[in-house]
Amino acid sequence: MPQPPRESLTLTPVLHALGDPVRLELVRRARDRPESTCAALADGLNVPASTLTNHWRILREAGLISMTVDGRHRRIRVRADDLGARFPGLLDPILRHAAPAPTADGSR
């Protein structure tokens, strides 16, 4: 899927993309579980599929994630290397303060 090259990453779209509880949680999970599918990462968040699609698009266009097609699945990877090169020291403090979101059934 198309994504901005490293040198085009800009700060405010990254912050905007992370400034939503669902998107922040998706990135937090994706960082902890590389190459997971979109569906697995969204498990328990109780967000409509169309909303999720929009969230993944915003994250991809901001440069936070890359998305690869794997058969019927889409796999997600946080672009930690690209973000670290463009904005050293930015992502880790943000994700450190991102608390795991409670899921609908109370599990994680």
Add this chain to the structure above:
Amino acid sequence: MPQPPRESLTLTPVLHALGDPVRLELVRRARDRPESTCAALADGLNVPASTLTNHWRILREAGLISMTVDGRHRRIRVRADDLGARFPGLLDPILRHAAPAPTADGSR
């Protein structure tokens, strides 16, 4: 002006508030020039007054700034202590990567 107490500050509104180029620049300037007036901080940004009022409100409600009335002026202070207590190590990396915005006349 009303603002959320330190213990109520949450991460995503802070990120959302900073995820806009004008607001990020206002915070960057306010951090460098404490107790400046709203008007002074917005100098050269070429943003309509009503839009600026909205930006200041979003920043205040997210807990990024405090605003005090001083006669006909409003003075701004970044709540660095409160943010540092709630989210240690968050604000500095963000502001370090926030480039000064070019002004309408090319000065800063």
